[in-house]
Amino acid sequence: MKRALIVGGGIIGTMHALLAAEKGFAVTHLERDMKPQSASVRNFGLVWVSGRLAGAELDLAIRARELWGSIGSRAEIGFRANGSLTIAQSDDEFTVLQEAAAMADAELRGFHLLDRNQTIALEPALAGNYRGALQCTTDAAVEPALLLAGLRDYLQTFPEYTWVPEFEVLDFYHDESGNHVTDIAGRKYSGDYLAICAGAAHKGFLEDYLEAAPLRKVRLQMAATAPLGAKLGHSVADADSLRYYPAFKDLSLDRLGPQSEIAAQYKMQLLLVQRNDGSMTIGDTHEYAEPFTHEIHEAPYDHLRTVMNNIFGREVPRIERRWDGVYSQSTSEEIYIRREIAPGAHVVTGGGGRGNTLSPAIAEETVQQWSL
Numbered sequence: 001m002k003r004a005l006i007v008g009g010g011i012i013g014t015m016h017a018l019l020a021a022e023k024g025f026a027v028t029h030l031e032r033d034m035k036p037q038s039a040s041v042r043n044f045g046l047v048w049v050s051g052r053l054a055g056a057e058l059d060l061a062i063r064a065r066e067l068w069g070s071i072g073s074r075a076e077i078g079f080r081a082n083g084s085l086t087i088a089q090s091d092d093e094f095t096v097l098q099e100a101a102a103m104a105d106a107e108l109r110g111f112h113l114l115d116r117n118q119t120i121a122l123e124p125a126l127a128g129n130y131r132g133a134l135q136c137t138t139d140a141a142v143e144p145a146l147l148l149a150g151l152r153d154y155l156q157t158f159p160e161y162t163w164v165p166e167f168e169v170l171d172f173y174h175d176e177s178g179n180h181v182t183d184i185a186g187r188k189y190s191g192d193y194l195a196i197c198a199g200a201a202h203k204g205f206l207e208d209y210l211e212a213a214p215l216r217k218v219r220l221q222m223a224a225t226a227p228l229g230a231k232l233g234h235s236v237a238d239a240d241s242l243r244y245y246p247a248f249k250d251l252s253l254d255r256l257g258p259q260s261e262i263a264a265q266y267k268m269q270l271l272l273v274q275r276n277d278g279s280m281t282i283g284d285t286h287e288y289a290e291p292f293t294h295e296i297h298e299a300p301y302d303h304l305r306t307v308m309n310n311i312f313g314r315e316v317p318r319i320e321r322r323w324d325g326v327y328s329q330s331t332s333e334e335i336y337i338r339r340e341i342a343p344g345a346h347v348v349t350g351g352g353g354r355g356n357t358l359s360p361a362i363a364e365e366t367v368q369q370w371s372l
């Protein structure tokens with residue numbers, strides 16, 4: 001049986017482990033921490049097809065969405081095809097949503113334009129003062145708190161899957177017997193194939209391989225509210241999201257006018273998804289310049305609450321928890337970064353703010369290159 005060695009217990013590494021195990025490889029899965037605590041557990045859990053750039057990126061997202069649907073039926077990860085609503089709070093924002101609903105690939109993305117009454121009929125909790133919404137039926141969500149452990153529980157049903165936490169890879173080498181990684185104590189794991197999925201850990205032994213790669217780190221601020229006390233099926237975005245998602249780059253975004261001062265300063269949009277316990281994960285800000293600040297700033301949360309209060313038509317529940325997170329993002333036209341560093345050995349990272357969305361399709365592209 002051929003051996004696949006996976007480094008990194010985040011969503012990119014775990015999806016590699018899953019697709020390799022299902023293909024028939026004996027999989028050894030290494031993770032530095034006791035349990036993963038990086039971007040993959042700090043995110044919204046959004047599978048966000050609506051914002052992807054037309055062409056290869058959208059195709060990859062649609063393939064990923066198919067894979068999520070089937071993986072979600074096999075593993076306890078809280079997958080739901082809930083769709084999303086991007087809310088227009090002004091007539092000008094609504095005009096841009098009308099343009100989005102008329103895009104050539106609108107049907108492929110599952111776009112439908114809704115006025116306010118139609119939106120409220122779908123989501124009675126959104127009873128606020130707004131013009132309408134763009135529904136996207138291909139968007140979906142998972143529960144970040146369940147995701148990685150749920151996938152590993154499923155992986156444990158494969159007798160040849162081995163999970164090894166608290167193993168920090170410090171070095172890599174290739175010889176005629178395969179690909180090998182070692183830790184500080186000289187312990188070694190080997191595989192015929194190797195995928196190193198270390199997220200935003202670009203330094204250490206990876207520096208040699210990633211030095212020339214078009215990568216940057218991005219820091220985000222996030223929060224969770226107390227339970228809403230009502231059910232919210234769809235994920236929700238505000239029209240600031242149109243400025244960030246490349247799907248909308250050719251629309252008349254100048255109609256949106258300048259962003260509010262705080263939203264512009266923190267490069268923000270409202271994204272919101274209700275968790276299984278009724279709380280809402282909200283965000284996000286974007287910080288691109290390193291070194292990042294270590295602080296959590298209050299102003300962005302005040303802004304998010306103002307926008308939410310307007311959309312919900314009432315005071316939304318208080319914020320109970322705050323955190324930040326860092327992801328690795330490709331800065332070129334490469335959708336993500338994959339580098340073959342030796343025969344059968346790949347470094348895979350840089351999926352950016354779409355890394356959760358694309359993860360099963362990214363892993364599929366790696367594992368397709370491995371033969372049994």
Ligand SMILES: Cc1cc2nc3c(=O)[nH]c(=O)nc-3n(C[C@H](O)[C@H](O)[C@H](O)COP(=O)(O)OP(=O)(O)OC[C@H]3O[C@@H](n4cnc5c(N)ncnc54)[C@H](O)[C@@H]3O)c2cc1C
Binds near residue numbers: 007031044198348351
């Ligand atoms: C706040 C936030 C919100 C986001 N929201 C979304 C969203 O809703 N939808 C979406 O599609 N994307 C979202 N993203 C992006 C997405 O979360 C990331 O692209 C994705 O999680 C990256 O997965 P990863 O496995 O590459 O990295 P990580 O989750 O960082 O995992 C890498 C793992 O590798 C381990 N590791 C590192 N170095 C070593 C080593 N030397 N040896 C062993 N193990 C090692 C780390 O401990 C870590 O567990 C968000 C990101 C953030 C930060």
